[in-house]
Amino acid sequence: MNLILDDLTAIDDKLSHRHIELDPNGYFIIYIDCNERLIYAKHFTNVIDERGLAVDPETGKVIPAKGKVERTHTTVFSGRTAKELCVKIFEETKPCPITFLDHAAYLGREFVRAEIALVTGKEYVQD
Template sequence: MAQSVLDTTALDDKLSQRFIELDPNGYFIIYLDRDARLIYAEHYTNTINDKGLACDPETGEPIPCNGSLKRQASTLFKGRTAKELCIEIFEKSTTCLVSRLDHAAYLGREFVRAEDALLAGEEYIQD
């Protein structure tokens, strides 16, 4: 029996609420440039404190999730497809920016979602 879209959406929503350990090598902000038909991924460095929170390496202060803290990206990646972006980050980059397999898998999923939104002309919001 095939699963309905509602069932899989509910499952994905539930899984998005689970606890995850943050990557000490940093995090990515993903967005689209529709005019250029590109997916962008900005990499930001961070440290992880003893409470498991991502902190600004310069100040040691926790990084708020609401985007109120404006920081300079350490690296900017761009690609026309999810595959091209993954190759740029995971194969061509000389620095290992992702130290956790779950983080790499998350990025792959998000890049595919971003590519789908770009191709469909839909809004993309990073999970």
């Protein structure tokens, strides 16, 4: 059983390091609140520059992928389950803040991981 889990983890780790095109409609910071029993997704806008980098639309500065960034989110979504959160973002929000299907798939995977962490009491760290 551990060998299978190790293999699956290795596949996911490798795929987490691939190049992705950034969504011009922005990005999400996902976290859980165990006391409230909710999954949160803060949406931030960005602009993609000619190099394919996300930049702050107000300052024009590149938004780093790692480290703390002081920016104001445009919207905060919350849900008790991954499905509830997906419905709020993808079906109820007009216009939808996601423009790329791979971004939508990524968010769905992350929301499921966050839900599992919420249910099991484990830590959630966004991939």
